[in-house]
Amino acid sequence: ETGVTQSPTHLIKTRGQQVTLRCSSQSGHNTVSWYQQALGQGPQFIFQYYREEENGRGNFPPRFSGLQFPNYSSELNVNALELDDSALYLCASSETTGSPLHFGNGTRLTVT
Amino acid sequence: AQSVSQHNHHVILSEAASLELGCNYSYGGTVNLFWYVQYPGQHLQLLLKYFSGDPLVKGIKGFEAEFIKSKFSFNLRKPSVQWSDTAEYFCAVTRGGYQKVTFGIGTKLQVIP
Numbered sequence: 001e002t003g004v005t006q007s008p009t010h011l012i013k014t015r016g017q018q019v020t021l022r023c024s025s026q027s028g029h030n031t032v033s034w035y036q037q038a039l040g041q042g043p044q045f046i047f048q049y050y051r052e053e054e055n056g057r058g059n060f061p062p063r064f065s066g067l068q069f070p071n072y073s074s075e076l077n078v079n080a081l082e083l084d085d086s087a088l089y090l091c092a093s094s095e096t097t098g099s100p101l102h103f104g105n106g107t108r109l110t111v112t
Numbered sequence: 113a114q115s116v117s118q119h120n121h122h123v124i125l126s127e128a129a130s131l132e133l134g135c136n137y138s139y140g141g142t143v144n145l146f147w148y149v150q151y152p153g154q155h156l157q158l159l160l161k162y163f164s165g166d167p168l169v170k171g172i173k174g175f176e177a178e179f180i181k182s183k184f185s186f187n188l189r190k191p192s193v194q195w196s197d198t199a200e201y202f203c204a205v206t207r208g209g210y211q212k213v214t215f216g217i218g219t220k221l222q223v224i225p
Contacts, residue, residue: 016142033213034210041218042204042216042217043202044215045214048212050211056212060137079189098144098211100146101148102157103148103155103156103157
C-alpha cells in the first residue's frame with residue numbers, strides 16, 4: 001500500500017508571504033489531519049478533513065486554511081506568514097475520524 | 113482542554129535495561145490512548161493503542177502499555193530494550209469520538225550498546 005506523501009519536503013518563505021503544502025493520503029483513507037510540530041514540541045492539531053469537509057479545528061487562526069479533494073488528498077494553506085510559523089508540518093491520514101493516524105514525513109517550513 | 117504530560121524528556125539506557133515511560137492526561141471522560149514512535153529519519157508511526165477492553169495493551173516490537181483510569185495514566189513499558197529502540201516516543205490522547213488528537217512533548221530514548 002502507498003503511504004502518506006507530502007510535498008515539498010523543505011520550503012523557505014519570507015514573512016507576509018503565503019504557502020501551500022500538499023498531502024496525498026494513504027489508499028483507502030478518507031480522513032486527513034494536519035499538525036504543526038515546532039522544534040522540541042509534540043505535534044499540535046491544526047484541523048481535520050473528512051470527506052472534503054472540515055471536521056474539527058485546533059487553536060489556530062483563520063489564516064490557516066485547508067482543502068480536501070475528492071481523491072482525499074489535501075492542502076494546507078497559510079496566509080500572511082509569521083516567523084513563528086516556522087515548523088514541521090505533518091499530514092496524517094486515517095481510515096476514518098478517530099482511527100489511528102498514518103503520518104507522512106512532513107514539510108519543513110522556514111519563515112525568514 | 114485536554115492535555116498530555118510526558119515526564120521524561122530524555123532517557124538514556126543500556127541495552128537489556130527495562131524501560132518505563134510515563135504519560136498522564138487531563139481529560140476525565142472516555143478517551144482513546146496512543147503511543148507513537150519516530151525512529152531516526154523516519155515518520156511517526158503507531159506503536160500501540162487503547163480504545164476499550166483489557167487495559168494492558170501489547171504493541172509492536174515487544175512494547176506494552178497499561179491504562180490506569182484512576183491515575184489518568186498510560187505508561188509505556190518494555191522489559192529489555194535494544195539499540196534499535198533508539199527513537200522519540202509520543203503519548204497521545206483523543207476524547208472518544210472526537211477528532212483532535214493531543215500529543216505530549218515526546219521522550220527521546222537513547223539506548224547504548
